[in-house]
Each structure stands twice: as structure tokens, then as C-alpha cells.
Amino acid sequence: MTDKDLSTEKDLKIGIVGFGLRAGLWRYLERPGEGSTVSVVCDISERGQADAAKKLPQAKVTAELAEFIASGVDAALVTVPDFAHAEVVIPLLEAGIPTFCEKPLDISLEAADAILETAYRTGTRLYVGHNMRHMPVVRQMREVIESGRIGEVKAVWCRHFVGNGGDYYFKDWHAERANVNSLLLQKGAHDIDVIHWLAGGYTRSVSAIGSLSVYGQVSSRRDNSDRRMGDWFSAENWPPEAQTDLNPVIDVEDISMMQMVLDNGVLASYQQCMFTPDYWRNYTVIGTKGRIENYGDGPEELIKVWTSRHTHSLPEPDEVIEIAGDDDAGHGGADPALIAEFLRFATDGGVTETNPVAAREAVAAGILAAESLRSDGGARTVPALSAELVEYFAAGQQHESSVPTV
Secondary structure, three states, rough: OOOOOOOOOOOOEEEEEEOOHHHHHHHEEEEEEEEOEEEEEEEEOHHHHHHHHHHHHOOOOEOOOHHHHOOOOOEEEEEEHHHHHHHHHHHHHHHOOOEEOOOOOOOOHHHHHHHHHHHHHHOOOOOEEEEHOOHHHHHHHHHHHHHOOOOOOEEEEEEEEEHHHHHHHOHHHHHHHHOOOHHHHHHHHHHHHHHHHHOOOOEEEEEEEEOOOOOOOOOEEEOOOOOHHHHHHOOOOOHHHOOOOOOOOOOOOOEEEEEEEEEOOOOEEEEOOOOOEEEEEEEEEEEEOOOOEEEEEOOEEEEEEEEEOOOOOOOOOOOOEEEOOOOHHHHHHHHHHHHHHHHEEEEEOOOOOOOOOOOOHHHHHHHHHHHHOOOOOEEEEEEOOOOOHHHHHOOOOOOOOOOOOO
């Protein structure tokens, strides 16, 4: 089954599956008379159903995916927990419903590849929510790279200081391997994808080290299934060892470091720490003619560019670029841009800034990195997708009749 032509419809009827925190994207979908409206929400929890009914009173609310599919929805936004992505996305694709899948694509390579294969076989449009491709800091750094000002990229480094890590990831389902695989995958999928995008290649070999260094020692535990992150989040939850009400099970790492060799020869590294006092990410890109680095990643913060040789430490940059964006829009304006692209894609198809193959490659690198750090720290080879799948998604998902193997 292929998705239907939506180009003549005034308002797309959008459905949301999973009404948790990330379902806040509904505010960019609910535009009655201007292109789209949320017509149905599916959530298996009573709280999710209640929240949906309160925020979207015009929408039908159901706990059954079959009822959601039968509602006649034109496109779907899937924001269920990571481990449930494939089990929701695949039936939607089978039903011919253009589908937005929140990142990461899934927590296993088998499930991620199954999603891509289903999209290929059915011809149904698949979009993955890697919103950082729309973040101004990333786009502006990529523009500098594409201009040639720093020459050919040879190395990308990313340090991610996750100062809210205790509140964001260690008090609910994110703290368990069974639900996320690892935070290198769950949280790091964003940054791995950005590294790939800035470097112009995908990881083929990866190794990593990491540990549960802090939060595993905290004895205060609680089943928080009756609450959400907004109920417990506070900047006063400091220092990390003084956190309270952590998830009963914690078996993901809170500090991790991975190294990558990309298919184009670029070398990359990603460091993630969940117990820093500050919260931001720092990218450094080194080329044959210069270097760029961001100082802060939000609006009015800076990207610095060095393109001449200096013989002293801490030289002034040759160029300073102010990061654009809007603090009042999600992720500096990335979220509304992400949804706008999805709606355009659901209606018209074509090439998008995000790419399901890129999403799969970020998942693959994160999964193999976790495998490495939990064993001998040695290099793991990332299996490549078939050429047919890569070409299909690169061309904007034009329908093919045969099913390739992964």
C-alpha cells in the first residue's frame, strides 16, 4: 500500500501516538484553517489520555492503535517511548499513513532496519524527528563547512555536558537498558547524526568506554510511573549525589566516550556526561584550512572560526558568528521547522533535511558503541545498508516494487 495524495486537502488530519513530553509538538500541528489539525490521539495510559483530552478537546482519544488507524488520519506523529517505535510505526506504514517517528529510530538495529524495509516495501512516507538538523547552531556551522572556509573536514569532536541528566534520564524508564539500550543511543543519537552531517559521512567503525559513575551510588529510589519529568525537575536537585527518587533500576551509563571512523576517512569522537553543572554541547570541526567551534548552542551565543595560523595560545578567532534562532520556539526554532518540513513531506514528498538512512546510521553507531563499552572497548564494525535502500531514501522515497535485503 502507498500513501494517498494529500496535496488537494485544505487541512491535514494529523494523529499523535503517545502523548508524553515530546507530544508537545502538537502546538505546531494544530493550525485549523491553515494547513493541519490534530484529529486523533492514541495513548495507552490514563494520564496520556487525560492530557490529550485537556489540550486537544476537539481530538478523538483512544487507547487502541487499530482504532487510530481506522479514524481516517492523513498523517501520524509517533512519540511513544523508544522501545515501542517499531511496533507502532510499522503498522502505520503498512496502513499507508505518512509517519513521523521521533528519534532514535528504535533501540535495536533489527527494529530500525525493519522500519526502513517496511517504508521501502509499502512506499509509505517515513520521516524521522532529528530536529537538530534544523537547529540554527548546526545549520550555521554546516554553512561554514560547505563554504569551503575551513577546507576539507578531517575531524569532528563533540562534548555534551548534560547538566539536567539526573532529572531527565535517571528517574524514569530512560534509566533502564531494556527501554533505551544506552544513553549513547537515546541521547547521543542527536549528536551522532550531527557529527555525520557535518562530516559528510557515516560511521563504519566505533569503539567506546563508559561507566555508571555517580547515579548508581544514589540510594534514594522510587517508582515514578505516576509522575512525569515536569513533576520532579528542579535546578535545586544538586549536586548529583544528592538526587532523590531515582528509578528503582539504573543500568545505563552516566558517562560515555566513543570514537568513530567514518566511511570518508573523517575521525570523530563524542563524549557525554550526565552529571555536569552546565548543560550545552560543544562541536569542534577541523578542516585542512581551519577550525570552527561553538561557544554555547542557543540564540545569541557564538560560533568561532579560525582560518589563519597563530603561534600563541588562545588566539582571537578570524570570524565570529552569532547563533540565530528563537528562544521561545522549541530548540531555538528547530521544532517548528521540523514539523513544517514533515507536513510538507507528508503532503508533497521529496527530499528532506532529515533522512531515515541517516537516522539508522546514528542508531547503529550508538548500539555498537554501547556493545563496545560494555565488553572489551574494542572496535566494532557498523553493518552497511543495501545500496537499494540508500538510493531509495536519498531520492526522496520514490516507490520501488522490489524489497531489498539489509
